[in-house]
Amino acid sequence: MAEFSVIGERLPRVDAREKVTGEAKYAADYSLPNMLWCKLLRSPYPHARILSIDTSKAERLPGVKAVVTAKDFGGWTWGWMPATRDEPPLAVDKVHYMAEAVAGVAAIDEDTAEEACQLIRVDYEELPGVFEPEEAMKESTPRVHDYAKNNISVEYHWNFGDVEKAFAESYIVREDRFRTSRATHGYLEPPAILAYYDPTGYITVWASKQSPYFHYRHLAACFKLPLSKIRVIQPFIGGGFGGTKNDSLAGDFCAVLLSKITGKPVKYVESMEEELVTSRRRHSMIVYSKMGAKKDGTLTAIHHQVVADGGGYTAVGPLSLYLAGFATTLPYRLPNFKYDAYRVFTNNPIGAAMRGHGITHTRFAAEIQMGMIAEELGIDPVEVRMRNAIDNPKPGTIYETINKVTLKTCGLKEAIQKVTEDPIWRDRNKTPRKEGDISWGVGLSGTSYLGGARQMGHQACAAIVRVCEDGTVNLITGATDCGQGSDTVLCMIAAEELGIKLEDVNIKRVDTAYTPVDPGSYGSRVTILAGQATQKAAREAKRQLLEAAAKTWQVKSEDVEIREKKVFITSDPERSMPFDKLARIACYSGTGAVILGTGYSGYGLEPLDLTNGIGNGGTSYSFTAQSARVGVDMETGKITVTDFTIASDCGRLLSPIQAEGQIEGASVQGMGQTIYEDFIMDRGKTLNPTLLDYKMPHSTDIPNIKLIDIVTNDPDGPFGAKETSEGSIVSTPPAVVSAIHDATGIWFKELPITPEKVIKALKEKL
Amino acid sequence: MKQIRLMVNGESHELSVPPWRTLLEVIREVLGLTGTKEGCSLGECGACTVIMDGKAVNSCLVLAAEADGKQIVTIEGLADGNKLHPIQQAFVEHGGLQCGFCTPGMIMSAKALLDETPTPTEEEIRRGIAGNLCRCTGYTKIIESIKAAVGNTEEK
Numbered sequence: 078m079a080e081f082s083v084i085g086e087r088l089p090r091v092d093a094r095e096k097v098t099g100e101a102k103y104a105a106d107y108s109l110p111n112m113l114w115c116k117l118l119r120s121p122y123p124h125a126r127i128l129s130i131d132t133s134k135a136e137r138l139p140g141v142k143a144v145v146t147a148k149d150f151g152g153w154t155w156g157w158m159p160a161t162r163d164e165p166p167l168a169v170d171k172v173h174y175m176a177e178a179v180a181g182v183a184a185i186d187e188d189t190a191e192e193a194c195q196l197i198r199v200d201y202e203e204l205p206g207v208f209e210p211e212e213a214m215k216e217s218t219p220r221v222h223d224y225a226k227n228n229i230s231v232e233y234h235w236n237f238g239d240v241e242k243a244f245a246e247s248y249i250v251r252e253d254r255f256r257t258s259r260a261t262h263g264y265l266e267p268p269a270i271l272a273y274y275d276p277t278g279y280i281t282v283w284a285s286k287q288s289p290y291f292h293y294r295h296l297a298a299c300f301k302l303p304l305s306k307i308r309v310i311q312p313f314i315g316g317g318f319g320g321t322k323n324d325s326l327a328g329d330f331c332a333v334l335l336s337k338i339t340g341k342p343v344k345y346v347e348s349m350e351e352e353l354v355t356s357r358r359r360h361s362m363i364v365y366s367k368m369g370a371k372k373d374g375t376l377t378a379i380h381h382q383v384v385a386d387g388g389g390y391t392a393v394g395p396l397s398l399y400l401a402g403f404a405t406t407l408p409y410r411l412p413n414f415k416y417d418a419y420r421v422f423t424n425n426p427i428g429a430a431m432r433g434h435g436i437t438h439t440r441f442a443a444e445i446q447m448g449m450i451a452e453e454l455g456i457d458p459v460e461v462r463m464r465n466a467i468d469n470p471k472p473g474t475i476y477e478t479i480n481k482v483t484l485k486t487c488g489l490k491e492a493i494q495k496v497t498e499d500p501i502w503r504d505r506n507k508t509p510r511k512e513g514d515i516s517w518g519v520g521l522s523g524t525s526y527l528g529g530a531r532q533m534g535h536q537a538c539a540a541i542v543r544v545c546e547d548g549t550v551n552l553i554t555g556a557t558d559c560g561q562g563s564d565t566v567l568c569m570i571a572a573e574e575l576g577i578k579l580e581d582v583n584i585k586r587v588d589t590a591y592t593p594v595d596p597g598s599y600g601s602r603v604t605i606l607a608g609q610a611t612q613k614a615a616r617e618a619k620r621q622l623l624e625a626a627a628k629t630w631q632v633k634s635e636d637v638e639i640r641e642k643k644v645f646i647t648s649d650p651e652r653s654m655p656f657d658k659l660a661r662i663a664c665y666s667g668t669g670a671v672i673l674g675t676g677y678s679g680y681g682l683e684p685l686d687l688t689n690g691i692g693n694g695g696t697s698y699s700f701t702a703q704s705a706r707v708g709v710d711m712e713t714g715k716i717t718v719t720d721f722t723i724a725s726d727c728g729r730l731l732s733p734i735q736a737e738g739q740i741e742g743a744s745v746q747g748m749g750q751t752i753y754e755d756f757i758m759d760r761g762k763t764l765n766p767t768l769l770d771y772k773m774p775h776s777t778d779i780p781n782i783k784l785i786d787i788v789t790n791d792p793d794g795p796f797g798a799k800e801t802s803e804g805s806i807v808s809t810p811p812a813v814v815s816a817i818h819d820a821t822g823i824w825f826k827e828l829p830i831t832p833e834k835v836i837k838a839l840k841e842k843l
Numbered sequence: 844m845k846q847i848r849l850m851v852n853g854e855s856h857e858l859s860v861p862p863w864r865t866l867l868e869v870i871r872e873v874l875g876l877t878g879t880k881e882g883c884s885l886g887e888c889g890a891c892t893v894i895m896d897g898k899a900v901n902s903c904l905v906l907a908a909e910a911d912g913k914q915i916v917t918i919e920g921l922a923d924g925n926k927l928h929p930i931q932q933a934f935v936e937h938g939g940l941q942c943g944f945c946t947p948g949m950i951m952s953a954k955a956l957l958d959e960t961p962t963p964t965e966e967e968i969r970r971g972i973a974g975n976l977c978r979c980t981g982y983t984k985i986i987e988s989i990k991a992a993v994g995n996t997e998e999k
Contacts, residue, residue: 093935096946097935099947106871738980741981746981769887775976775982
């Protein structure tokens with residue numbers, strides 16, 4: 078008999094039907110009678126003092142019901158940690174970045190609300206701005222926030238081992254400066270909310286949030302209400318990828334306040350242009366990487382000095398910089414590591430979380446630099462990786478890095494082996510190196526990402542499994558499927574544990590009035606943490622069912638089993654009944670029992686050590702090896718990516734279709750940030766605020782993607798699972814950059830590698 | 844106000860709309876067919892794709908007045924009762940969707956493609972959906988779904 082009956086099966090997602098028929102409702106699809114529309118007035122300056130705001134003309138426009146400015150929020154500010162609550166819902170006395178919101182209007186329709194915004198008069202005193210993070214750190218540069226000396230928002234100084242001694246003893250030491258692009262999430266659903274502050278004092282919102290319980294707490298704090306009076310109802314989410322949809326936005330706070338003032342529901346839908354100029358995007362990071370190695374390529378030490386463009390507020394920045402540091406000791410053995418990181422305030426839009434959070438920057442730098450060192454030493458790219466890769470710990474043992482990150486499984490070596498046996502790498506010298514103007518190259522990378530992220534608090538993660546009388550099951554969790562497929566995975570886990578089919582499990586989307594509290598969808602935590610909670614809840618429900626069966630058959634409950642919707646006595650499988658019959662027996666027994674299993678996750682509970690960078694950032698770690706084949710047009714500089722082969726150690730793939738979709742999607746997103754995507758900024762102004770000019774990959778741009786599954790069966794994950802959603806956005810940039818080097822002989826250190834940069838570099842090389 | 848007549852998913856609607864209203868706004872807000880999505884509002888993302896007189900169009904770029912007298916098909920018009928259209932079925936089975944926001948527009952572009960080119964090459968499929976952005980899937984499973992839909996449609 079197969080090990081599993083649901084886990085590992087190629088089953089479609091549970092919400093597929095609603096999504097292909099257009100029935101799935103997203104935040105902007107909700108409406109209520111008498112609903113008003115909210116629009117925001119945004120700042121035309123990146124850095125300016127607000128001298129006065131006159132809303133009287135706007136208020137007199139027929140159809141306008143209310144106008145709010147910062148004073149209406151009574152000085153409330155918010156942030157990721159108590160010490161970093163620096164952000165008001167609307168700018169108070171100063172705007173810190175271009176298009177920061179300064180006022181909100183509620184009117185009978187969108188056009189009137191927009192017209193009213195134009196009638197609000199704001200007097201600004203423009204202030205000198207600061208736009209380059211290294212410039213911002215100079216003593217003489219104006220401050221973005223008065224309290225932040227040298228504009229430093231977050232700084233860490235960690236030191237493990239003795240890097241200076243190691244560099245002195247190394248055969249080779251390299252120092253290089255890398256920079257990552259100003260990339261954004263690029264989901265197609267602009268953030269939206271429908272909010273109703275009802276006359277009894279309850280707030281109900283339908284909002285596009287991938288972490289709805291963050292929003293729940295923000296609203297309670299902002300409106301000074303107990304949490305029980307906040308109800309966040311989760312619509313379908315049109316993509317998340319971290320950042321903006323993890324947080325609350327000016328439009329959210331304004332819609333709720335305007336509803337409180339007017340007594341009517343208020344809807345706010347951001348435009349794509351507003352989204353692109355204000356989104357909490359990936360930090361652009363400058364990484365000064367110093368790396369030492371022995372003659373045989375064995376790494377001796379890394380010292381990373383990171384300067385990250387934080388933009389106007391702190392947001393989740395302390396976590397971004399933590400992640401960019403703690404995981405540098407993965408996936409290669411590293412005996413000495415030093416990290417000096419600065420997140421710097423500028424008058425740019427806010428830097429925050431995005432898929433591959435933090436790790437993608439420093440791993441790109443370290444991976445490329447290791448390639449450079451290998452080239453100088455004349456060591457093969459595969460060999461240098463195999464020599465340094467962490468071995469898969471023997472079952473029952475743990476590998477610990479110098480900063481006390483612990484691994485129970487590591488499939489990197491197997492992944493590298495499989496990827497390099499694949500034809501893209503193996504036959505790279507058998508295919509032509511040059512055809513006309515096109516120079517071909519193949520690159521390789523080996524990387525890691527965390528799963529089951531830890532937090533600073535609010536780690537509660539639970540599930541409830543309710544067995545219905547008809548033999549179906551309701552699964553209730555606080556987890557949010559923002560497109561990644563977690564609802565399907567969680568249902569598969571419940572079905573597997575209970576011995577029923579996927580279609581018998583119905584998952585309910587988050588409604589904070591009913592669902593258990595949960596941190597949200599970030600740090601690839603849902604499958605591992607909510608998955609474990611679901612597994613425990615299903616086991617508890619099953620225990621209750623088995624007891625009912627045992628009582629009926631007058632046997633012990635450990636002698637009863639459920640498989641494929643059939644309940645039977647293990648020693649006498651002929652004695653059986655269908656699952657739905659047992660459900661009825663269990664639910665109708667006595668005066669009527671309720672079969673309800675609850676469970677919570679025990680992973681990820683120890684808090685992050687931001688100050689010293691010691692310990693785990695995740696519950697477990699995925700490992701990825703990837704090859705990429707590119708063609709570079711040596712005349713125009715255009716890069717075409719033709720192939721990816723990606724071997725992922727995700728522990729075990731629970732839902733293969735969903736997992737493959739995550740790996741493919743993240744790799745294409747990673748390709749975008751490597752060769753296309755960048756906000757072009759001019760003194761705080763975004764010059765490419767449309768999807769025409771901010772270049773995301775189209776269907777005609779993508780490579781053929783081949784996936785290889787490495788099974789390591791991690792002990793700390795449901796059915797051995799680790800993460801699948803973010804590994805390939807970390808592995809793709811170094812694989813592509815290495816391939817471009819193979820094609821051109823040039824190591825590019827700044828992303829994205831646009832045709833202009835290629836042409837410039839080729840000319841300089843001549 | 845402009846008096847127009849739209850045939851949407853086989854149903855006739857007599858409407859009075861301001862001249863600046865887009866077809867997308869009318870579909871979503873007047874007719875309540877929210878399956879068609881608004882992404883960029885500038886014709887760059889394809890989320891609002893509908894079929895007008897047999898051609899896939901960005902409904903955010905079409906004025907409602909221009910659609911007067913035209914036949915419009917939206918995502919809600921594809922399934923036959925409970926039976927999914929073969930393209931919808933293929934997207935379900937082959938994982939051609941994740942968050943689902945681009946999906947209605949993507950399926951409408953795929954339908955317009957297959958109506959005109961019933962057995963497209965992979966290159967033609969890629970070009971057929973080049974106007975539809977998807978940030979989740981990396982397109983691989985969308986292309987697979989459309990290839991599978993070609994098979995499904997042929998079997999029919």
